[in-house]
Amino acid sequence: MHALIAVLPGDGIGPEVTAEAVRALTAVASTFGHSFEFETALLGGAAIDATGEAMPAATLELCQRADAVLLGAVGGPQWSAPDAKVRPEQGLLGLRKALGLFANLRPVVPHPAVLDASPIKAELLHGVDIMVVRELTGGIYFGDKHRTATEAVDVCRYTVTEIERVVRLAAELARGRRRKLTSVDKANVLETSRLWRSIVERILPGEYPDVAFEHMLVDSAAMHLIKRPRDFDVIVTENMFGDILTDEASMLAGSLGLLPSASLGANGRGGLFEPIHGSAPDIAGKGIANPYATILSAAMLLRYSLKLEAEALALEAAVSRAVVDGKLPADIAAPGVKPVSTRAAGDAVLAALK
Numbered sequence: 001m002h003a004l005i006a007v008l009p010g011d012g013i014g015p016e017v018t019a020e021a022v023r024a025l026t027a028v029a030s031t032f033g034h035s036f037e038f039e040t041a042l043l044g045g046a047a048i049d050a051t052g053e054a055m056p057a058a059t060l061e062l063c064q065r066a067d068a069v070l071l072g073a074v075g076g077p078q079w080s081a082p083d084a085k086v087r088p089e090q091g092l093l094g095l096r097k098a099l100g101l102f103a104n105l106r107p108v109v110p111h112p113a114v115l116d117a118s119p120i121k122a123e124l125l126h127g128v129d130i131m132v133v134r135e136l137t138g139g140i141y142f143g144d145k146h147r148t149a150t151e152a153v154d155v156c157r158y159t160v161t162e163i164e165r166v167v168r169l170a171a172e173l174a175r176g177r178r179r180k181l182t183s184v185d186k187a188n189v190l191e192t193s194r195l196w197r198s199i200v201e202r203i204l205p206g207e208y209p210d211v212a213f214e215h216m217l218v219d220s221a222a223m224h225l226i227k228r229p230r231d232f233d234v235i236v237t238e239n240m241f242g243d244i245l246t247d248e249a250s251m252l253a254g255s256l257g258l259l260p261s262a263s264l265g266a267n268g269r270g271g272l273f274e275p276i277h278g279s280a281p282d283i284a285g286k287g288i289a290n291p292y293a294t295i296l297s298a299a300m301l302l303r304y305s306l307k308l309e310a311e312a313l314a315l316e317a318a319v320s321r322a323v324v325d326g327k328l329p330a331d332i333a334a335p336g337v338k339p340v341s342t343r344a345a346g347d348a349v350l351a352a353l354k
Contacts, residue, residue, distance in 0.1 A: 002035040003306055006066035008059065011045040011088060012279025013289035013342075014072020020291035020346030021070055021298040024318070027353050028302065028311050039066070043095065044074025044088035044279075054091030060098055063270070068305035069099075070298060071274035076281045096136055101263040101272055102162065103169045104134040104242065105300070108229075108249045108259060113324045117254030117332040120226060128229045128252055131177065133170040134242025136263060138162040139192070141239050158192045158238065163199045169264070170236035171208040177233055181213040184221045184237035184245065196238060218245070225249055246276060255331040257290030260297035262304050271305040273297040287341045290329035292319050295349055314353065322348035 007022060009015035022038055029036040041059040048054055054074075063069050074088040108130040115122040135158075143155030167183070174181040183200045185193035197215055204213045216224070218241045224231065225245065229252055237245065250256045256277035263272040275293030283289055296319055303312035326337075327348035333339035340348070 001306065001308070002037070003067040004037045004039065004065065005301070006062045006069045007038050007040045008043040008063075008069060008071045009040065009046070010043055010072040010074045010279065011076050012073055012281045012284040014044075014074070014279055016072075016284070016287065016289050016342050017275065017291040017294040018070060018072040020342060020349070021294040023346055024295045024315060024349050024353070025070075025298050025301075027350050028315055031314070031353060032308070032311050034308075034311075043071065043091045045076050045079040047091060048079055048086055048088065052086070054086055054088055055094045055098075059091075060095065063095060063099060063272075066270060068270065068301045069095075069272045070294075070301060071272055072294065073275065073277065073279040075279045093141070096263055096272065097142075099270055099272065100265040102135065102137045102266075103166050103264050104136050105173070105262045105264065105304075106132040106134065106242075106246045106249070106259065106276055107300075108132065108246075108252055110253045111258065111320065111323050114254050114258075114328065114332050116334060118252055120229075120252055124227075124229060125252060126230075128232075129177075130229065130232045130249060130252075131173055131234045132242060132246050132249060133166060133173065133234060133236040134246065135162060135166040135236075135238050137239075139239030156190065156192050156240075158195060160195070160199060163196050164203065165266075167200055167203050167236055168207070170234050171204060171211050171213075174211045174234040175208060179211050180233035181208075181211050182216050182221070182232055182235045183213060184216050184218050184235055184241055186218050186241075187215070188217060192238070200236075221245060222248060225252070250276060255290065257293050257329060257331045258296070260293050260300050262297070262300040264304060271301065273301040273305075287343065288330050288339065289342050290331050291342050291345050292323070292329070292349075295319055295346070315349075318349045318352035321352035325352075 110125045138158045140156040146153040187193040299315040302308040330339035
């Protein structure tokens, strides 16, 4: 197949890790007889420096005609002054909105070869396989905002449509996995969570009777992610809760550098794929960033936007082989073990693909 992939390197380590993901996708195309075309554009701080905008019109135009979007990371201290009128994160939020991306999928599967990288006891991590589905378009991040000299207000708002579509997507994913859905909210306090809970209770029994579901308050979910992570299958939750819980869940895997994500719209095409880690400006340009999360995000790109399941599995297996072979970047290398560079990690994936 032929596919156009928009590449948005972004800021910090973004250009370094996306370069390795592009190399991996190119190798997949060669191995499986596909033709992937890559076009690069600016987003985030790099875009602000070049154009004054966090998401230039040319970037949006490219992403709208692309079959999928691969993103590195955005942000950095040079663009984060309290009085900054334009921030890198506005570009990412704007892109998600413009592309109609409403669900962020974040798989958490600790690799058996690097369980010691996690601060959690290894015996709690065996068999953990979680898919977190985070709603992307509503909640406090997008609600009305107001600030005066004496107060600040952020409004949390959700519509029925926003909740219905992400709950259905999560239920479909659960149906293809272990058929268990955990809906996380704060219904004892928040009206938006009460609406969320009522919609889950309407949709699941009627449309997905084969999927078992439970409600869990977000504070309880945060505790149980550490205490009994094996009990979770698919977790669905609102925007801010999902943002926080997935960073917590990353510690099950040992590092943000191992966790990919996919942001999807109604039909999967044109999805946005990125590692869940940030731009890590403190290590940018040193060649030591972990590219595995970005390469695994490229595997999700193959699966969800291009519908190439065998190719996605092959790329995931190649990353797993690289990890098993000890090609570990600094964030997951054991003490006393010399870590590999970003490029060497990418080389290990390419070697495993062959």
